[in-house]
Amino acid sequence: MLDFVVAEVATVLAHASADEIDASRPFVELGFDSLIAVELRSRLNAATGLDLSGTLTIEYPTPAELARHLAEIHDTPAGVDTRGGSALGSVYLRLCEAQKFAEATTVLMAASELRSTYGIGDATAHAAHAVRLAEGGTGPVVVCFPALTALSGPHEYARFGRTFQGERDVFAVPAPGYADGSPLPGSAEAFVRTQVAAVERLVGDAPFVIVGRSLGGCVAHAVATGLAERGLRPAGLAVIDTYPMDTPQLPGMERWMPSMINGMLARVDGLELSLTETGLTTMGAYLRVFGHWQPRPLAVPTLLVRAGDPLPGMATTGADWRAFWRLPHETTDVPGDHFTVLEDHSDTTADAIRQWIGTLADDHPARRGTTTTRRQT
Structure with missing residues (x-):
């Protein structure tokens, strides 16, 4: 075989x-x-x-x-499902189809309570080995953090990483819990400490920048903060179309979560994917333990890479639908929506981050706590 x-x-x-x-x-x-x-x-x-x-x-x-x-x-009897769907996935999909997104999330968080967990004292032992996406060249290593949905993982950065081949080393750090039978961090602190340990092992004394997309941007900031506190300060932090954790509760952003979930489910349908119980409970666990996290000030140059196109169903009048970040940062707008910035438009997203990395040795405005904006075409 x-x-x-x-x-x-x-x-x-x-x-x-x-x-x-x-x-x-x-x-x-x-x-x-x-x-x-x-x-x-x-x-x-x-x-x-x-x-x-x-x-x-x-x-x-x-x-x-x-x-x-x-x-x-191979010898599974005919008629037995081999696609990996689950009863939990069926319930989740039915609730989403009924526009009951809050209830769907609650179901996942409750189901995640049945998963085994580990504490902060065991975090280092659960740090995953980073997946290499590109190799070569000099300059800061790029360390990427995926989002935390049921389908998330290093593969999100496959096209993005490929654009740097021969130019610099690019890695993606998996989150714990996506493998069948594997434990999940029991707290936000244990999760962040796990990912901090993974980066420490990966970069050593080499200069590096941290990148995260969507909720992975929040993870990236938390990890960058944890690393800085341990004396390993990133050269920069880039968050790709990342929104604060409390965005669904903000006035005018009521359609934000439905648009995000529908975008994920559209990919499930379009690529004939399956929502496994392990993936769904992992997503539920991270929403439960990391859902109230808020970023703390960080003395690291920060770039917000903002998608130029709204997702279908996202309200474009009233409150600004675009991604935002409350701490000092520089902003660049790129083609694509929340998902396609790392899919069909991964090249221009990579170009935006490549150009920004080239400025990090300069007296960058973001280092002085100001916010500036430019557009990547």
């Missing part, structure tokens, strides 16, 4: 030989993004007669792990 999977991986990546594929490397390090993952799923479905989920490369992040999974289900 492993030889079969590796051969299919080599085909979708257009490699001349399967010998070029290291089965132990994560798919995202091999060059996978969401579209390539769907192509692999389609080829595997056609070859095996199974109905596999488009989230296969998220749930089984290396060719070796995927091959083991396929070997286990």
Whole structure:
């Protein structure tokens, strides 16, 4: 089964030989993004007669792990679902379809209470190894933090990272809890300490910048703060279309959360993905333990990369729909919406951050606590 999977991986990546594929490397390090993952799923479905989920490369992040999974289900009786859907996912989807988004979130947070957890004293032991997205060049290492939805992970930055290949090292740090059977941090403090430990192990004494998209921007700020407190100050912090945690409660932002959730669910439908119980309870746990987090002042140059297009259904009159950040920062606007800034428009988003990194050695306005804006085209 492993030889079969590796051969299919080599085909979708257009490699001349399967010998070029290291089965132990994560798919995202091999060059996978969401579209390539769907192509692999389609080829595997056609070859095996199974109905596999488009989230296969998220749930089984290396060719070796995927091959083991396929070997286990190869003899699954006809009619048994092999796509990884769950009863919890069905309830969540039905509540969202009924526009009961608050209730849907409450269900996930309650279900997450059944997951095993660890405390701050064990945080370092649960720090994940970062996934490499690009290699080469000099200058600050770019360390990326994904969002915390049911489908989140390093793969969010696959296209973004690829634009830096040969130019600089780029990594993404997974959040704990997305692997079946793995424990979750029991508090925001334990979560942040875990990610701080991951960055410390990754960068050593090398200069680095931290990047986060959506809720991952809040994570990035929390981690940058934790690192600075331990004497490891980032050269900069970039938050990509990140909103404060209390945005849904703000006047005029009532459609913000529905638009975000509907955008995620549109990708579930469009790419034929599955909402697994593990992914959903992980999302619920982070909303529960991290939902009241607020950023503290941080003496690090900060860039807000703001999507230029609203999501469908997002109110564009009244309150400003665009992402905002309450602490001192510089702002740049880029093409795309909340999701496509790291998908179809990943190149221009990367260009914005590339240009900003080039200014960090200068006397940057954001260092003096002012807010400026420029537009990336």
